[in-house]
Amino acid sequence: MRAGRLGWAPYALLLPSLAYLAIFFAAPMLGAFGLAFQDGDGSWSLASIQRMLNDFNFMRALTTTLLLVILVLPVQLVLAMGMALVINARLKGAGLWLYIFALPLGISELAAGIVWVSIFTQTGWLNSILQTLGIIDRPIIWQSGESQWLLILLVVIAESWRATSIIMIILVAGLQSIPPEYLEAAEVYGATTWQKVRRVILPMLRPTLQVALILRTILAFQVFATVVALAGTGTVVLAQEARRWAVVIDNDNVAAAYAGLILLLSIASTLVFLWLLPTREEERQ
Amino acid sequence: MTARPASARPGMRRRQLGRALTYVAATLLAAFVLAPIYLIAISALTPPEIALTQYPRPLVPTEISFDTIRFFLDAAGVVDAFWRSVYVGIITLVLALLIGAPAGYAIARYAFRGRETYRLLVLSTRAFPVVILAIPLAVTYIRLGINDSIIGVALMHTALALPFAILITSSVFISVPRELEEAAQTLGCHPIQAFLRVSLPLALPGLAAAAIFTWVISWNDVFAASILTLREPTLPARVLTSLTQSRITFQFAAGFIMLIPSIVVIFFIRRYLLGLWGRVVK
Numbered sequence: 001m002r003a004g005r006l007g008w009a010p011y012a013l014l015l016p017s018l019a020y021l022a023i024f025f026a027a028p029m030l031g032a033f034g035l036a037f038q039d040g041d042g043s044w045s046l047a048s049i050q051r052m053l054n055d056f057n058f059m060r061a062l063t064t065t066l067l068l069v070i071l072v073l074p075v076q077l078v079l080a081m082g083m084a085l086v087i088n089a090r091l092k093g094a095g096l097w098l099y100i101f102a103l104p105l106g107i108s109e110l111a112a113g114i115v116w117v118s119i120f121t122q123t124g125w126l127n128s129i130l131q132t133l134g135i136i137d138r139p140i141i142w143q144s145g146e147s148q149w150l151l152i153l154l155v156v157i158a159e160s161w162r163a164t165s166i167i168m169i170i171l172v173a174g175l176q177s178i179p180p181e182y183l184e185a186a187e188v189y190g191a192t193t194w195q196k197v198r199r200v201i202l203p204m205l206r207p208t209l210q211v212a213l214i215l216r217t218i219l220a221f222q223v224f225a226t227v228v229a230l231a232g233t234g235t236v237v238l239a240q241e242a243r244r245w246a247v248v249i250d251n252d253n254v255a256a257a258y259a260g261l262i263l264l265l266s267i268a269s270t271l272v273f274l275w276l277l278p279t280r281e282e283e284r285q
Numbered sequence: 286m287t288a289r290p291a292s293a294r295p296g297m298r299r300r301q302l303g304r305a306l307t308y309v310a311a312t313l314l315a316a317f318v319l320a321p322i323y324l325i326a327i328s329a330l331t332p333p334e335i336a337l338t339q340y341p342r343p344l345v346p347t348e349i350s351f352d353t354i355r356f357f358l359d360a361a362g363v364v365d366a367f368w369r370s371v372y373v374g375i376i377t378l379v380l381a382l383l384i385g386a387p388a389g390y391a392i393a394r395y396a397f398r399g400r401e402t403y404r405l406l407v408l409s410t411r412a413f414p415v416v417i418l419a420i421p422l423a424v425t426y427i428r429l430g431i432n433d434s435i436i437g438v439a440l441m442h443t444a445l446a447l448p449f450a451i452l453i454t455s456s457v458f459i460s461v462p463r464e465l466e467e468a469a470q471t472l473g474c475h476p477i478q479a480f481l482r483v484s485l486p487l488a489l490p491g492l493a494a495a496a497i498f499t500w501v502i503s504w505n506d507v508f509a510a511s512i513l514t515l516r517e518p519t520l521p522a523r524v525l526t527s528l529t530q531s532r533i534t535f536q537f538a539a540g541f542i543m544l545i546p547s548i549v550v551i552f553f554i555r556r557y558l559l560g561l562w563g564r565v566v567k
Binding site: 010018020025034079083086097103104105106108109110116117118119125127131169172221222224225232243256258259260262 | 304344476
């Protein structure tokens with residue numbers, strides 16, 4: 001009855017947001033591809049993309065970014081799963097645990113990077129603790145940049161700290177949608193905790209895991225300020241190169257080529273996860 | 286008779302042990318989250334002369350002072366950048382709620398064709414690289430003459446915050462029983478009146494939480510701001526450009542100040558956390 005009277009109402013309410021997203025999402029996205037396929041004079045060419053591909057930093061930025069994504073994902077997945085299972089166990093003060101685990105959700109990349117600088121810097125907390133315990137006798141220079149791997153490891157730790165909570169939130173919501181009868185049944189048949197996780201929770205959580213992995217991977221391709229804070233110019237990632245071309249070199253075309261590459265990698269990773277973790281409906285087809 | 290308690294006891298002991306282990310895991314994970322926050326706090330609250338010279342540093346600070354933070358705020362342009370960030374956040378908050386709350390209300394209250402498509406669209410914009418928005422917008426802004434301006438950054442931040450504003454407000458409106466609104470309508474209220482008099486007051490605390498969250502999304506952005514504001518930067522953009530030249534204590538204070546709102550906001554939106562992403566998967 002009401003639908004007949006006000007059938008247009010929901011569309012009218014959605015309209016402003018759709019218009020805004022068209023102007024500030026769709027248009028810039030098309031604009032970015034336009035810029036990437038133009039040269040400095042505004043004529044269509046592949047020159048900007050070639051310039052990106054031939055740039056001295058390109059391969060290093062690409063491999064470092066991919067490496068970070070590959071290293072950070074499993075760590076975050078295990079941590080987030082641990083947190084989500086803890087929340088789901090309904091300990092005393094469940095709300096407090098959720099609040100603590102969710103804290104980094106609001107913390108910016110830059111702030112998170114600086115937080116870990118205070119730990120890894122030469123006279124920072126890690127060295128202070130190791131020295132006090134007598135494990136080292138002089139401070140170790142963690143951020144020296146002599147080893148790419150060490151710098152990448154520092155970024156992986158900082159990113160695992162900062163961005164695990166978003167996966168945790170998605171997993172908690174997924175866990176709550178598993179009917180408790182399933183776990184009770186498993187318990188009646190004498191399943192251990194590990195068996196419950198392996199045989200009931202993980203299979204039922206597959207669609208949730210798919211979403212969490214897709215989202216986190218896409219965000220990981222944009223990693224930027226954590227790297228700048230912890231590694232300075234000791235290592236480069238794609239977003240950093242996009243900014244360098246836009247701001248320092250002042251060539252928006254090459255910058256847009258980098259942005260387009262990040263978007264393509266995001267789409268490719270989404271397809272990979274859809275293919276690796278098909279949900280049941282997709283399997284049936 | 287005697288066999289039964291004997292077999293029940295190991296099962297119960299195993300469960301108690303499992304419970305205890307869960308508490309241990311919870312404590313370790315919580316320590317991993319909280320320890321770095323504590324460490325940046327005492328880094329920023331230690332007087333600079335101690336922070337720069339003392340090594341190894343004690344985990345319980347011997348002296349607390351605001352000198353490091355004052356030194357940070359006295360650095361050129363920092364206070365201006367701070368207020369710029371506050372204003373950009375406020376404009377973002379107002380725009381995102383004005384545009385997002387009606388949409389959130391629509392998906393919470395109406396069953397209509399295209400609702401799921403719209404929800405998926407909103408969610409997918411969340412997964413969109415900021416990088417690809419900021420660079421073409423910078424070009425457009427120069428053409429329009431709003432580069433390096435508060436409004437320019439705020440418009441971009443609204444695009445980032447809008448999906449969140451829509452999702453949080455929709456979970457807020459879902460939590461307000463629609464029966465109340467329908468009751469008001471059967472008693473003769475116009476739908477708009479019913480919304481203003483019944484649903485809106487009940488939704489107000491949740492809307493406030495959504496507002497604070499959109500403000501923090503703006504406060505946190507560094508990539509877009511560092512491309513759209515060069516001469517008149519927001520706080521994160523200002524901090525980013527001086528990372529390599531600044532003293533380490535400058536960074537500690539900057540990190541701590543940028544961190545505070547982020548921690549406060551999670552407290553205010555804690556009830557809506559699961560709604561943010563929760564209903565992604567049905």
